[in-house]
Amino acid sequence: MHxxxxxxxxxxxxxxDTARLDAEVLLAHLLGISRGALLLHPDRRIDVQAYDLLVERRAKGEPVAHITGSREFWSLDLKVTPDVLIPRPDSxxxxxxxxxLCQPAPTRILDLGTGSGALLLAALSEWPDASGLGIDASPAALAVASENAFRTGLADRARFMPGNWGQGLDQRFDLIISNPPYIAxxxxxxxxVRENEPASALFAGADGLDDYRRILPQLADLMQPGALALLEIGHSQGPALLDLAAQHGFSASLHPDLAGRDRCVALRVAPLQPPA
Incomplete structure (x- = not known):
């Protein structure tokens, strides 16, 4: 069959909604070529039986990234396993x-809850003079992140270690990034999603804010003067995050994703107000 x-x-x-895209990605994976190369030259014969096995897995609900073992994020080809959240364009x-917003360019970057390492490695790919640290509570996730650092040629500037968010860290950073669990x-x-991705990377208490409540009190002690912290949020959580930020002494702003929905809260330590 062609x-x-x-x-x-x-x-x-x-x-x-993504059936055609999924089919193309799976076939490109089977052929060991890029999707672009497949689309340029689709008139080739394939191993139908092998392709059917991949399609069947997808038809049963297995994520494409788990079938292929990889996902592109910020033009980086990253390894993905069921131990980590699949990197998404929203992030x-x-x-x-x-x-x-990060001016001047950061030299030290911290990624809290690094998972696959996607955010840290993407940031390091943009700032070649920076080094970074990724923290995660999952040893399996840290193994995936470390492999991705080698896979992307960034292992000399990325380090990963176990931890409970920023607890116990005695370093300070110019940029802190995090995609914590935020689903109620x-x-x-x-x-x-529910059956294939780690619940520990998805759910955060009754209102989805539990991990923000853990992270925000730790941030100020991890930030260099003038540092920036960026947290991914659910599209309806902006007002709650602005309130939490103010409670912990941050000035905050909300930033939308490509669909126009609130997706990121940017935090800086608010300047001290002079006495009246």
Missing amino acids: AIAALNAAASRIGG ETLIDVALR ETETLSAE
């Missing part, structure tokens, strides 16, 4: 905001 016919059949079998908002325990998720 690739075009196989893609059409696979997309129909997979279904959903690239933090890197975009960092590039706009009562919120309904798709079966694909």
Whole structure:
């Protein structure tokens, strides 16, 4: 069977909004080529049986990133396993905001809850003179992040260690980035996410804010004078995060993702007000 016919059949079998994209990514993975190369030259014969096995896994709800073992984030090809949250385009908002707001360029970067290492490695790819530290409570996640540092050629500038957010760290940083869990325990998720990604990276208490309550009290002691901290948030959590930020002495601003939804809160230590 030629690739075009196989893609059409696979997309129909997979279904959903991303069916065609998923079919193309899986076929490119099977052929060991980029999706772009596949689209440029789709008139090739393929191993239909091998492709059917991949399509069947996707049709049953397994994420494409778990089938291929990788996901692109900020133009970096990252290893992904069920031990880490799959990097998503929404999280690239933090890197975009960092590039706009972090002046001068940071030299020390901290990623709290690093998971696959996506945010830290993306930041290091933009600032070649910077080094960074990724913290995660999961040894399995740290192993994935370390492998990704080597995979992207950034291992000489990225270090990873176990920890409970910023607790016990005695270093200070110019830029702190974090995508903590922020989904309320009562919120309904798709079966694909709920059954395939680590709950510890998704859920954060009854209102989804538990980990922000842990992180915010730690931030000021981790920040160099003038440092910037960027936290990913759920699209409806902006007002709550602004309130929490003010309670802990930060000036804060909200920044949208490409869909126009609040996705990032930027924090700086608020300047002391002179006495009246």
